[in-house]
Amino acid sequence: MRLAGLVRELGWGTALLYLIGRGLERLGNWGALHDLLLYRQPVRPDALLPPGRGASIEIRTMSGAQAIDAGLPVPAALAAGRRRDGVYCLAAYRDGALIGQHWLDLGPHDDEMVRCRYATGPTGKSAWSYDMAIAPAHRGGLAYARLIDATGALLRAHGRVQVASYIVASNRLAIAAEERLGGRRLGRAVHLRLGPVQLLVASLPPYLQLSFSDRKRPVMRLES
Numbered sequence: 001m002r003l004a005g006l007v008r009e010l011g012w013g014t015a016l017l018y019l020i021g022r023g024l025e026r027l028g029n030w031g032a033l034h035d036l037l038l039y040r041q042p043v044r045p046d047a048l049l050p051p052g053r054g055a056s057i058e059i060r061t062m063s064g065a066q067a068i069d070a071g072l073p074v075p076a077a078l079a080a081g082r083r084r085d086g087v088y089c090l091a092a093y094r095d096g097a098l099i100g101q102h103w104l105d106l107g108p109h110d111d112e113m114v115r116c117r118y119a120t121g122p123t124g125k126s127a128w129s130y131d132m133a134i135a136p137a138h139r140g141g142l143a144y145a146r147l148i149d150a151t152g153a154l155l156r157a158h159g160r161v162q163v164a165s166y167i168v169a170s171n172r173l174a175i176a177a178e179e180r181l182g183g184r185r186l187g188r189a190v191h192l193r194l195g196p197v198q199l200l201v202a203s204l205p206p207y208l209q210l211s212f213s214d215r216k217r218p219v220m221r222l223e224s
Contacts, residue, residue, distance in 0.1 A: 010170055017190060018170045034114050034191045036166040037175065038204065040222060041183040043161050047149040054142035058093045059150040064103070067091065072101060078112050090150045092134075092143045100134040100143040102151055106158060108219075114191040115198045115211055120164045121223040127155055129165040148181070164222045186222055 006015045014035065021033035062070065064087035068079050072091060082089075086107040092100035108119045109128035120126035129151070134143050155163060167174045169188065179185075189202035200209045200218050209218045 009172065014169050030195060032191075032193045035169040036114070036189045036191070037169050038164065038166050038186045038189060038220075038222060039178050039183040040120075040162055040164045040186055041178065041181060043155045043163060044148075044152045044181075045156075047152065048145045049142065049149055054146045056094060057099070057143055057146045059146055060091045060093065061150060061154055062089050062091065063087065064089055067101075072098065081110060081112065088154060090147055090154065092147055094138070094143075098135075099138045100147055101131065102129070102133075102147045103131040104129055104151065104154065104163070106160070110214075110217065114189075115193070115214060115217045116189070116191065116200065117217050117219045118164065119219055119221045120162075121221060124159065125161050126222075127158075127160045127163045129163045144177075189220065 003015075006018070009015075010018060017033060017035040021035065024031040024033050060070075064082040064084065067089035068074055068082060070091075072089060074082055081087075082103070084105075084107075086105060088104045088106070090102045090104070091098060105128040108117055109130070110117050112130075118128050120128055132147070134147075151163075164186070165178075166189070167178060169175075187203035189200060189204070192199045192201075196212055198211050200206070200211070202208075202220065204220055204222070206218055206220070211217055
């Protein structure tokens, strides 16, 4: 996309951070910049789809360990974290083929993309949503709604009333989908990593923090 079009779509600030992030990608694993919008969404009391709609899509609800043992695509480096208690996966299948997945963490979540722990509140009433993926051929179909409905059912069963997540600031389609479902933006967090050093600049506490290893990862408490 040309610069002028990028600025029109994203605005100067987001466009600049996007371009810096793309430039750092060319350095391999040496550096990265992630510009993230933090959202909270109430757990729906009912389903998006009427009974029977999308019945050809099977949803399997599994613990993280069960999902990995079932062969769901998870990078080996992330498998241990997803086997923890309180981690769940909802997997969508059509004709026996995996077409989508959505992961949830009912406890404090140590993120996989950026160095940060997300502690959602109030304790026991919130969850963290991550790694929602739909196979390209099934985007625009009913797989997304089926996963959202299954997610709501799981969260209600565990007494959760709200779920938090982040969205990459340049992903306008995902932002629009989140807000259509009642998502409320809580703030913004920019993570700049150069080698082992990460700088966090956020509109929420801790606002500004340098970290040098995963043992000293920032903690963002999403309470409001």
